[in-house]
Amino acid sequence: MKNKPVSFVFCLCFVSLISAQTPQELKSYLPPVQGWTITDDIEVFNRENLFQRINGAAPLYLENNFQEMTSMVYTKGEDYITIQAYRHATSIDAFGMYASERSSEMTFYDNIGGEAQGDNTGLFCFAGCVYLKIQANNESEEIAEALRTIAKGLTLKIDPDASYPGLFRYFPLGSGEYGDYKIPHSEAYITSNYIGHEFLKGVYTCNYRGGDIVAQLFAIDAQTGENAREIVTKYFEFTKQQTEEIQEGKSFIVEDKYNGDIPCVWNGRYILGVFNEKGIDLNEYGIGTLLEQLIKSME
Numbered sequence: 267m268k269n270k271p272v273s274f275v276f277c278l279c280f281v282s283l284i285s286a287q288t289p290q291e292l293k294s295y296l297p298p299v300q301g302w303t304i305t306d307d308i309e310v311f312n313r314e315n316l317f318q319r320i321n322g323a324a325p326l327y328l329e330n331n332f333q334e335m336t337s338m339v340y341t342k343g344e345d346y347i348t349i350q351a352y353r354h355a356t357s358i359d360a361f362g363m364y365a366s367e368r369s370s371e372m373t374f375y376d377n378i379g380g381e382a383q384g385d386n387t388g389l390f391c392f393a394g395c396v397y398l399k400i401q402a403n404n405e406s407e408e409i410a411e412a413l414r415t416i417a418k419g420l421t422l423k424i425d426p427d428a429s430y431p432g433l434f435r436y437f438p439l440g441s442g443e444y445g446d447y448k449i450p451h452s453e454a455y456i457t458s459n460y461i462g463h464e465f466l467k468g469v470y471t472c473n474y475r476g477g478d479i480v481a482q483l484f485a486i487d488a489q490t491g492e493n494a495r496e497i498v499t500k501y502f503e504f505t506k507q508q509t510e511e512i513q514e515g516k517s518f519i520v521e522d523k524y525n526g527d528i529p530c531v532w533n534g535r536y537i538l539g540v541f542n543e544k545g546i547d548l549n550e551y552g553i554g555t556l557l558e559q560l561i562k563s564m565e
Contacts, residue, residue: 287396287424289336292351297419299412302340302347309337329457330363331355333395340416345404347412349420352397358431362455364392374451375414379421380428381451386410389417394425431455433485437472438559449473449480460484461525461541465500476553479542483556486537494537498530517557529557533564 287295289310296304309319312334317324319335333353340347354360361380367390372383375391379398382391386409388401400417402409421428430453440447452473460466468487473480488494495512502509505521512518512532520528520539530539540548540557548554 287351287353287394289334292336292396292420292424293338295420295423296338296340296349297416299340299415302342302412305339305341307337307339311335311337326366327352327363330366331359331457332363340412345402345409347400347402347409347416349416350399350401351420352399354395354397357392357395357425357428358455359457360392360395360397361431362457363397364390365454368451368454370451375417378414378418379425380430382417382421383451384410384413384417389413391417391421393421393428396424431470433470433487434472436485436560436563437470437483438556438563440474440553440556440559447475449475460486461522463501463504465497474553474556476548479544479548479553481540481542481548481553481556483540483560484538485560486539488535488537491534494532494535497537498532531557531561533561536564538564 289308293304293308311319313328313332316327316332316335319337320327331354333355335353336351338349338351340349352360352363354363364381368383372385375382375384375389379391379393382389384390386405386407388399390400391398398417398420400413402413434453437448437453449472454471456469456471458464458467460469466486468489469484470487471482471484473482486494486497488497491514498512499509501520502512505523507521514532514534517529517531520530522528525541526544528539528541530537538557538560542548548556
């Protein structure tokens with residue numbers, strides 16, 4: 267198995283380093299919406315005082331490298347729409363925060379940011395380094411249309427090419443005897459504490475279904491090969507396995523007493539693996555080749 271192509275590494279870095287917008291720039295990006303007025307109201311929250319606005323939810327935002335939140339308002343009579351623009355350190359962090367709050371109960375909308383979902387009173391999306399939460403105090407089809415107009419106009423200004431982090435292009439669609447498949451909108455990014463381990467950081471995940479079993483394919487970006495070796499070593503020390511078995515390019519099983527046996531491969535800066543919460547043999551459900559498919563796509 268080979269290291270990532272140079273073109274991929276460049277793409278990943280480019281996506282991560284989109285310039286940050288100031289509160290004033292974000293407000294200037296707000297699109298006109300017929301019948302609605304953009305007010306002069308603007309509030310800015312940082313890492314020190316975010317809890318004053320979102321209270322108990324603040325720690326998760328901070329974990330996703332939140333930097334600043336700008337709150338802006340549209341009004342129409344007694345109705346109002348509030349835009350909360352959460353700026354994160356990188357576009358990957360913004361995606362990770364969005365994905366952590368994604369809900370299967372909402373509707374997904376095309377051509378808004380990297381991905382967007384919502385209902386008649388709220389719309390949530392990401393673009394560049396910004397995670398947007400756009401919410402109204404009332405419900406109607408007219409308001410829902412205004413939400414989509416605001417979201418589309420704002421995301422186009424922030425990053426017209428917004429998309430999922432580049433690494434996800436290598437995650438397979440899935441194929442097997444039981445009709446296993448990649449579950450739509452299940453991609454996520456975990457900054458740290460993946461499956462309960464603090465040393466598992468920078469983890470890209472996607473869920474797959476085989477019969478009635480859901481498995482999660484993951485890729486840990488350790489940034490360097492030496493960091494990847496250190497992570498695997500820490501994991502083996504935790505599971506009390508022999509560290510002599512750690513070899514780049516050679517598959518191994520992590521015998522995690524809390525998460526079951528986890529097939530993995532270390533390749534350069536990446537650690538790839540697949541697991542399911544029940545800790546069962548995925549081969550019995552036709553999804554035992556997911557890891558092999560990911561490895562092949564990254565060659």
